Amino acid sequence: MRLAFIALALTVSAPLAQAASQPDPAADMKAFQGYFLKQFPKLPLAAYVNGPYNFSKSESDQWKQIMEFPPYQFAVDDGKKLFETKFPDGKTYASCFPNGGIGIAQNYPMFDAKTGKVVTLGIAINRCRVANGQKKLKLTVGPLADISAYMTSTSDGKPINVVIPHNPKALAAYEAGKEYFYTRRGQLNFSCASCHVQAAGMHLRGDVLSPALGLTAAFPLYRSSWGDMGTLVRRFIGCNQKVKSEPSKPDSTAYRDLAYFMTYMDNGLPESGPGARP
Amino acid sequence: MKRLGAAVLLSVMICPVVALAGSATKASADHAIASAQTKMKIAASNQDQWIATVDAFKAAKAAEQKGDFAIAEAEAKHAATLADLSIAQAKAQKKLWQNEIVH
Amino acid sequence: MKTIITVVALGLLSSVAAAGVAAAATPAEIAAGEKLATTTDQGNCDACHMFKGADEAGNIGPELKDVKSMVPNRKEFYAIIYDEEARNPQTIMPAFGKNQVLTPKQINEVIDFMYTK
Structure with a gap:
């Protein structure tokens, strides 16, 4: 099978090389979603936002019980209060976002043509703070995770809609995120794809490895193993550490681009954050 | 520490090259640390710095501060070896990552 | 310190391997391998691998059962743990030896333990 593929690749290598030099995010997304739909034919696209619970009855049963009193509810409530609290200049977070910040989380990460960089929801929250004379918050945990949780809760069920504009820098950021996702790193030599594509749905010790598809949709989330809320970037750091690689900085270009690529792959899936995971 | 003694004794018997570590000086330790640091900068720029590399480097620096130059040199050389491995891995991945793309 | 011991272990092991000594594993080696x-x-x-006595084992890799008939050749087993990617580019098994996660001595202890499964 692999031999056949290599033979095929050889015969069409010229057009392939041409295609590789021109990023085509829409085609990538179609292939990415198609790969999982073929891999798990019984699982509808929208179900991927439930990650590991599609693969383990015991975890899924536990989850249903937990969701009677969602562990992230405190974060949503606290986040709402913070979101509505006025800065010393009298403005609120609502002043920094389209539609007052309500129902817009599904559009992040966003490409900012002004800086030529990807802006995640967390980074946008910090930008808003700086614009109003406030200090940046930690991008991984705490109040920023709570504010994100509240903002994301107002987008519940809306289709994820990350846009990659026809801008060379936006395409380059997307490509860099894609390369990061598939590149093996760390002393254990794993890529994101090693676990979340190749071994998706399998057990790493007692834990189910979530498929990469839908993975971003439930963030920020309450993880029982954390004991509190965390953002997607907190998970990136944890994954890097698990493969014995030094994590990047939370606001690094590497993590922004990775979030851009991964969330773009989830386009069309329903926003389902904040979530809860084992 | 007792294990280190035994190891040094063993190494004298088996492998004279390692025994030379015993004659490490501040200069040789500092040189090893600087060399490791250069490699680690490359590894970091490749976004593949290993945690073990950083740990060995920190141990080298700590030993150097205490005047344990043999340990400092050995740890720095270990950090350099790991950094070399991670650089080679990152270099190979510059092409290999494309094999993992789903189609 | 660890490095020095590692280097010594390397020297020791290569001489053992060169001599082709295949002495039976001691209980201490097996216990070290289990740990x-x-x-x-x-x-x-x-x-990633299920084997008897493992607690909450994963299922990403094959179950390790009757390992002596799975990989009868000890050299081959060593190569799998050392750098399986060299043999199978598609594997996601880490290169425990090449990337110095385990020392040669430790790989041999793991093999000693696995051969009891």
């Missing part, structure tokens, strides 16, 4: 195989920041074999 490595089930310790998260070392061998961590049970994260």
Whole structure:
């Protein structure tokens, strides 16, 4: 099978090389979603936002019980209060976002043509703070995770809609995120794809490895193993550490681009954050 | 520490090259640390710095501060070896990552 | 310190290997191998492989059962743990030897333990 593929690749290598030099995010997304739909034919696209619970009855049963009193509810409530609290200049977070910040989380990460960089929801929250004379918050945990949780809760069920504009820098950021996702790193030599594509749905010790598809949709989330809320970037750091690689900085270009690529792959899936995971 | 003694004794018997570590000086330790640091900068720029590399480097620096130059040199050389491995891995991945793309 | 011991172990092992000595594993070696195989920041074999006595083992890699008939050739077994990617580019098994997660001595202890499964 692999031999056949290599033979095929050889015969069409010229057009392939041409295609590789021109990023085509829409085609990538179609292939990415198609790969999982073929891999798990019984699982509808929208179900991927439930990650590991599609693969383990015991975890899924536990989850249903937990969701009677969602562990992230405190974060949503606290986040709402913070979101509505006025800065010393009298403005609120609502002043920094389209539609007052309500129902817009599904559009992040966003490409900012002004800086030529990807802006995640967390980074946008910090930008808003700086614009109003406030200090940046930690991008991984705490109040920023709570504010994100509240903002994301107002987008519940809306289709994820990350846009990659026809801008060379936006395409380059997307490509860099894609390369990061598939590149093996760390002393254990794993890529994101090693676990979340190749071994998706399998057990790493007692834990189910979530498929990469839908993975971003439930963030920020309450993880029982954390004991509190965390953002997607907190998970990136944890994954890097698990493969014995030094994590990047939370606001690094590497993590922004990775979030851009991964969330773009989830386009069309329903926003389902904040979530809860084992 | 007792294990280190035994190891040094063993190494004298088996492998004279390692025994030379015993004659490490501040200069040789500092040189090893600087060399490791250069490699680690490359590894970091490749976004593949290993945690073990950083740990060995920190141990080298700590030993150097205490005047344990043999340990400092050995740890720095270990950090350099790991950094070399991670650089080679990152270099190979510059092409290999494309094999993992789903189609 | 660890490095020095590692280097010494390397020297020792290569001489043993060169001499082709295949002495039976001692209970101490088997016990050391078991500890490595089930310790998260070392061998961590049970994260991916099920084997008898493993607690909450994963299923990413094949179950390790009757390992002597799975990989009868010890050299081949060593190569799998050392750098399986060299043999199979598609594998996601880490290169425990090449990337110095385990020392040669430790790999041999893991093999000693696995041969009891």
